Amino acid sequence: xxxxLAMRRRVLHNGSLSARLAFVVxxxxxxxxxxxAREAGRPNVIVIVADDLGYADVGFNGCRDxxxxxxxxxxxxxxxxxxxxxxxxxxxPSRAGLITGRYQQRFGHERNPIYNPAxxxxxxxxxxxxxxxxxxxxxxxxxxxxxxxxxxxDVFHPLNRGFNEFFGFLTxxxxxxxxxxxxxxxxxxxxxxRTLLQRDWxxxxxxEYLTDALSREAVAFVRRHRDEPFFxxxxxxxxxxxxxxxxxxxxxFRHIRNEKRRTYAAxxxxxxxxxxxxxxxxxxxxxxxxxxxxxxxxxxGPENANASDNGPLRGQxxxxxxxxxxxxxxxxxxxxxxxxxxxxxxxxxxDIFATAATQAGALASIPIERPIDGVDLTPFLTGRxxxxxxxxxxxxxxxxxxxxxxxxxxKLLRPRRDEEQLLFNLEQDLSESTNQSSERPGDARQLESxxxxxxxxxxxxxxxxLESIKQYRKQWQR
Amino acid sequence: xxxxLAMRRRVLHNGSLSARLAFVVxxxxxxxxxxxAREAGRPNVIVIVADDLGYADVGFNGCRDxxxxxxxxxxxxxxxxxxxxxxxxxxxPSRAGLITGRYQQRFGHERNPIYNPAxxxxxxxxxxxxxxxxxxxxxxxxxxxxxxxxxxxDVFHPLNRGFNEFFGFLTxxxxxxxxxxxxxxxxxxxxxxRTLLQRDWxxxxxxEYLTDALSREAVAFVRRHRDEPFFxxxxxxxxxxxxxxxxxxxxxFRHIRNEKRRTYAAxxxxxxxxxxxxxxxxxxxxxxxxxxxxxxxxxxGPENANASDNGPLRGQxxxxxxxxxxxxxxxxxxxxxxxxxxxxxxxxxxDIFATAATQAGALASIPIERPIDGVDLTPFLTGRxxxxxxxxxxxxxxxxxxxxxxxxxxKLLRPRRDEEQLLFNLEQDLSESTNQSSERPGDARQLESxxxxxxxxxxxxxxxxLESIKQYRKQWQR
Numbered sequence: 001x002x003x004x005l006a007m008r009r010r011v012l013h014n015g016s017l018s019a020r021l022a023f024v025v026x027x028x029x030x031x032x033x034x035x036x037a038r039e040a041g042r043p044n045v046i047v048i049v050a051d052d053l054g055y056a057d058v059g060f061n062g063c064r065d066x067x068x069x070x071x072x073x074x075x076x077x078x079x080x081x082x083x084x085x086x087x088x089x090x091x092x093p094s095r096a097g098l099i100t101g102r103y104q105q106r107f108g109h110e111r112n113p114i115y116n117p118a119x120x121x122x123x124x125x126x127x128x129x130x131x132x133x134x135x136x137x138x139x140x141x142x143x144x145x146x147x148x149x150x151x152x153x154d155v156f157h158p159l160n161r162g163f164n165e166f167f168g169f170l171t172x173x174x175x176x177x178x179x180x181x182x183x184x185x186x187x188x189x190x191x192x193x194r195t196l197l198q199r200d201w202x203x204x205x206x207x208e209y210l211t212d213a214l215s216r217e218a219v220a221f222v223r224r225h226r227d228e229p230f231f232x233x234x235x236x237x238x239x240x241x242x243x244x245x246x247x248x249x250x251x252x253f254r255h256i257r258n259e260k261r262r263t264y265a266a267x268x269x270x271x272x273x274x275x276x277x278x279x280x281x282x283x284x285x286x287x288x289x290x291x292x293x294x295x296x297x298x299x300x301g302p303e304n305a306n307a308s309d310n311g312p313l314r315g316q317x318x319x320x321x322x323x324x325x326x327x328x329x330x331x332x333x334x335x336x337x338x339x340x341x342x343x344x345x346x347x348x349x350x351d352i353f354a355t356a357a358t359q360a361g362a363l364a365s366i367p368i369e370r371p372i373d374g375v376d377l378t379p380f381l382t383g384r385x386x387x388x389x390x391x392x393x394x395x396x397x398x399x400x401x402x403x404x405x406x407x408x409x410x411k412l413l414r415p416r417r418d419e420e421q422l423l424f425n426l427e428q429d430l431s432e433s434t435n436q437s438s439e440r441p442g443d444a445r446q447l448e449s450x451x452x453x454x455x456x457x458x459x460x461x462x463x464x465x466l467e468s469i470k471q472y473r474k475q476w477q478r
Numbered sequence: 479x480x481x482x483l484a485m486r487r488r489v490l491h492n493g494s495l496s497a498r499l500a501f502v503v504x505x506x507x508x509x510x511x512x513x514x515a516r517e518a519g520r521p522n523v524i525v526i527v528a529d530d531l532g533y534a535d536v537g538f539n540g541c542r543d544x545x546x547x548x549x550x551x552x553x554x555x556x557x558x559x560x561x562x563x564x565x566x567x568x569x570x571p572s573r574a575g576l577i578t579g580r581y582q583q584r585f586g587h588e589r590n591p592i593y594n595p596a597x598x599x600x601x602x603x604x605x606x607x608x609x610x611x612x613x614x615x616x617x618x619x620x621x622x623x624x625x626x627x628x629x630x631x632d633v634f635h636p637l638n639r640g641f642n643e644f645f646g647f648l649t650x651x652x653x654x655x656x657x658x659x660x661x662x663x664x665x666x667x668x669x670x671x672r673t674l675l676q677r678d679w680x681x682x683x684x685x686e687y688l689t690d691a692l693s694r695e696a697v698a699f700v701r702r703h704r705d706e707p708f709f710x711x712x713x714x715x716x717x718x719x720x721x722x723x724x725x726x727x728x729x730x731f732r733h734i735r736n737e738k739r740r741t742y743a744a745x746x747x748x749x750x751x752x753x754x755x756x757x758x759x760x761x762x763x764x765x766x767x768x769x770x771x772x773x774x775x776x777x778x779g780p781e782n783a784n785a786s787d788n789g790p791l792r793g794q795x796x797x798x799x800x801x802x803x804x805x806x807x808x809x810x811x812x813x814x815x816x817x818x819x820x821x822x823x824x825x826x827x828x829d830i831f832a833t834a835a836t837q838a839g840a841l842a843s844i845p846i847e848r849p850i851d852g853v854d855l856t857p858f859l860t861g862r863x864x865x866x867x868x869x870x871x872x873x874x875x876x877x878x879x880x881x882x883x884x885x886x887x888x889k890l891l892r893p894r895r896d897e898e899q900l901l902f903n904l905e906q907d908l909s910e911s912t913n914q915s916s917e918r919p920g921d922a923r924q925l926e927s928x929x930x931x932x933x934x935x936x937x938x939x940x941x942x943x944l945e946s947i948k949q950y951r952k953q954w955q956r
Binding site for chain 1: 563580814832836841842846849850853856857860861862863864865869920921924
């Protein structure tokens with residue numbers, strides 16, 4: 001395909017008339033081959049990430065007060081993961097795992113980076129390869145839209161990490177209304193929330209509510225690249241704080257008494273509308289069967305901060321309890337992955353990379369000294385391959401001294417440094433309420449030893465990040 | 479590719495001159511695409527199976543008295559699996575697992591079938607899909623050469639199980655010199671050892687020593703199908719009993735005092751020569767980089783029966799000790815899988831199906847109600863994917879009441895019904911000499927419970943097979 005594209009460029013620009021005609025004939029025939037290749041793989045890839053969305057805050061997971069018809073349709077046409085996990089309970093490390101396909105502790109990305117002019121080490125280590133790098137080498141065009149949060153210095157900019165296009169902001173969050181965006185620089189930490197958006201490297205003026213702007217750009221990206229394989233990484237910062245929603249949407253949620261929850265609901269609803277516009281565009285361009293779409297939250301809802309709801313799950317953002325790491329998670333690939341109500345085996349955000357790269361035929365671009373940890377989910381979802389994709393999944397939160405392992409239905413975790421280990425059977429005890437570690441010490445020991453084996457391959461955090469904000473502020477002001 | 483081939487047939491046979499010319503132009507261009515596709519997958523597939531070959535009876539596993547230069551070259555250019563397993567310690571169930579990519583206990587193929595005119599149920603259940611079926615639907619031509627042993631009735635014949643060509647014999651073994659082949663029918667049990675070979679459905683005369691005849695046919699198959707994707711399933715019956723070798727090869731092994739071992743050595747040597755001729759033909763046809771080659775034994779050596787040697791491994795053919803199930807096992811895919819001395823993670827003969835079908839882009843032909851158990855080894859061997867391909871491997875021998883599970887370095891097994899369970903750490907104790915089950919009862923319990931979970935998915939044997947030979951003989955003679 002990339003060969004044909006390269007030829008097209010060369011022939012159509014420089015070729016004689018007869019060469020052009022010959023090209024058209026050949027291209028028409030090869031088109032058949034390309035269609036065949038699409039069927040057998042090489043789908044477009046769209047990854048939609050929500051920010052701090054609670055497990056129970058989408059219709060497909062049982063939410064009652066916030067209608068999410070477009071996300072629900074995506075789930076109905078695809079597969080809802082009931083045991084879908086991210087690799088970390090806060091934003092940036094979770095995204096680092098997703099975009100590299102590797103446990104981010106392998107390369108020390110275990111804290112939220114902040115923008116600090118004096119420290120240009122805070123971002124996705126340059127040793128790592130992104131999904132955009134890998135798909136790019138297979139001829140995909142890649143666009144990052146929305147929240148980046150993998151480093152705000154130039155070296156970490158999406159255009160330096162395999163993406164061809166960028167529209168959004170580099171920091172960990174953003175205010176939603178453009179009239180509050182005043183800064184033209186990176187913006188140190190929270191000040192970044194008010195920095196103008198960037199298109200590629202340029203700061204640009206914007207008029208729309210942020211979530212709508214991101215949806216608009218996503219639709220435009222797909223339309224612009226309809227004729228070539230593309231990877232769209234669409235990261236809404238909704239419904240992360242600050243809680244800010246358009247008045248007209250708030251009106252629709254008058255019935256929600258709690259003001260925080262009302263604003264949160266409106267923010268989720270605007271995001272759902274945006275997803276709907278994007279999916280409608282795919283339909284209109286007849287790309288819906290050629291496009292692998294993932295939707296997930298980057299971590300569990302921080303229930304106190306944004307009035308999100310993790311439903312029956314214990315804990316919230318920041319925790320290695322289920323409420324911090326199990327997220328709303330959907331995949332849709334019409335015509336390849338049959339629609340089903342749900343897939344119950346544990347899957348990981350790490351699998352997004354593996355699935356996309358495998359189906360794009362791009363695995364060979366992964367550097368062998370940095371192998372991925374995810375699994376191509378396709379044969380499991382089509383039912384060709386038996387068994388669970390993962391035997392075990394692992395978590396570590398270095399600063400909190402927290403860790404967890406899930407093997408089958410069994411989960412062992414330590415919520416914080418110096419706290420006792422807790423053992424749960426998630427099939428019988430979804431809410432992690434009855435600790436069985438003293439009842440079944442042998443099982444706990446076994447799980448702990450598996451976790452330690454995994455942890456031996458990990459390194460300490462490579463940068464200080466958000467944790468050391470005060471130290472940085474002092475340094476910076478000096 | 480198959481589209482282009484189909485077009486070629488249609489156009490070249492029926493087309494006008496201009497259509498033919500146009501086709502040539504298009505084909506030349508598409509050839510580039512095909513070459514690309516080959517690089518990214520769709521290799522030819524050759525699976526070479528030896529019969530009852532001991533773990534330590536090949537140079538690449540340290541054998542000193544039998545030179546196997548061609549198998550050693552294959553290993554040197556590819557990867558030697560030091561922990562390569564088959565799914566059963568005797569012939570037919572092991573092959574049933576290999577050719578379906580599924581634990582054969584899922585469909586009751588747990589005994590060696592025999593030929594009995596009165597029972598046409600003894601063979602690979604017709605519910606199952608073979609690798610030839612799946613690759614065939616992706617446009618591959620498939621040939622089975624040598625020992626079949628997946629059922630001798632017409633319904634089980636290779637040409638009824640996805641293969642386009644067959645040269646060999648349907649039963650579990652064969653005499654080696656054609657002057658002893660006299661029968662023209664299936665041949666009940668041992669009598670099958672003297673049945674003429676078949677080419678497709680016809681019984682044919684043969685002049686060569688059996689192993690040489692199979693090598694000759696393998697070379698011819700590859701030469702005949704050099705221009706299309708092919709799957710060659712080459713099953714030597716060497717060095718299975720009866721121990722019969724050509725005089726001139728025996729001369730070369732005069733230095734081996736033990737007559738049985740001398741004959742065995744000569745049989746292995748002739749097989750190695752044949753593999754050499756096949757690999758040389760691949761080279762000559764310039765197909766060596768487009769061909770995925772596996773070599774393995776169907777089970778461990780029966781040391782007493784054929785003087786084979788399983789080296790440091792305990793037990794032999796029939797046992798769920800390592801000597802029965804860990805086999806010489808090599809993969810080579812030049813240009814895709816980098817050569818390395820060895821790959822140490824446990825792999826299974828089940829992975830051959832998954833690797834071939836995945837790389838051929840043929841997974842979609844696997845019926846979803848019969849998912850495979852193997853794993854595509856390619857990303858592990860190229861180093862793109864981290865971790866072991868399998869968390870656990872499982873064995874059961876119903877008639878013996880034996881079973882085993884391996885998880886990481888830990889192995890729990892029961893050698894026979896009513897015998898005690900044995901726990902070993904294979905990294906520290908390759909020879910399974912120090913039982914740790916009373917020392918570590920918790921670990922043993924854990925492994926047993928994993929094994930029982932696996933076994934719940936299996937069924938009882940579906941046919942009587944070799945075990946009931948007397949009963950069958952009585953029935954047949956009545």
